[in-house]
Amino acid sequence: MKKTEMQREASLEKMADHVLTAGLNAASLRPLAKAAGTSDRMLVYYFGDKAGLMTAILQRIAARTTAMMLAGGANAPLPLDACITRTISILGQAAFTPYLQLFLQIASLSAQGDPFYRQVGEQMGRVYFEWAKAQLVSENESARAREAAILMQRVEGMVFLRAIGLDDVNDLAAGTDKGNAHPA
Incomplete structure (x- = not known):
């Protein structure tokens, strides 16, 4: 070099x-x-x-981020529910916080109409979608693509809810509610 x-x-x-x-x-x-x-x-x-x-x-x-995911154990394909649980567990580690915050900043700038960050966000999302497909054991390619989309929605939803302080809602969704749910 x-x-x-x-x-x-x-x-x-x-x-x-x-x-x-x-x-x-x-x-x-x-x-x-x-x-x-x-x-x-x-x-x-x-x-x-x-x-x-x-x-x-x-x-x-x-x-x-990809290297950290692999080091965290995201390297063997799993059925959808197990893959969601594993991915959320990995992303819940403190080391991922700055990465997730940055992703939310990119999403925010994209939502505000910034064409550069819209393109960057889409590229990152497409790479993550391909990664998600590789994480899944599915009956066929069509099912794998649909399950990867579900995985992304679930994980990105968790990231958003955590960012706005709704960890109790994440706990409810994960079935780990500790009786901390706040009434609407």
Whole structure:
């Protein structure tokens, strides 16, 4: 690996850490350059423009997420209900919190009409959909696609409910209600 490529990779790791810690609001060129220990001009040299830079950072973060999922045990296909339970258990670990918060930021920006984050969110969602299909033991490909969609809805719903403070509702859905349900 060339020195320039090594510097680019090292910068990318530091910027991914920065975005996970500070969020997308702190993802302008100067703060990213400071986090990477370089100049904003070097970032443009390495990545072309801000869109290229953000794409590279978000791809790196997505790769980390996948590696963490695999390390957490998401590597053997299961039937849908067992797969939902396993995936929610893995994502419930504290290490995933910044990743899930970032995903919610991307979803929020997409919902507000930001075309870049709409594209990024869709790309990430499609990758996750393919990952979800690979996690499932299903009777055929059509059933696998439908079950992957159900898995995604269930998991993303859990992430959203957790983000807005409705852990008691998540507990009810999981059958682990501890009598903490709040009346409507």
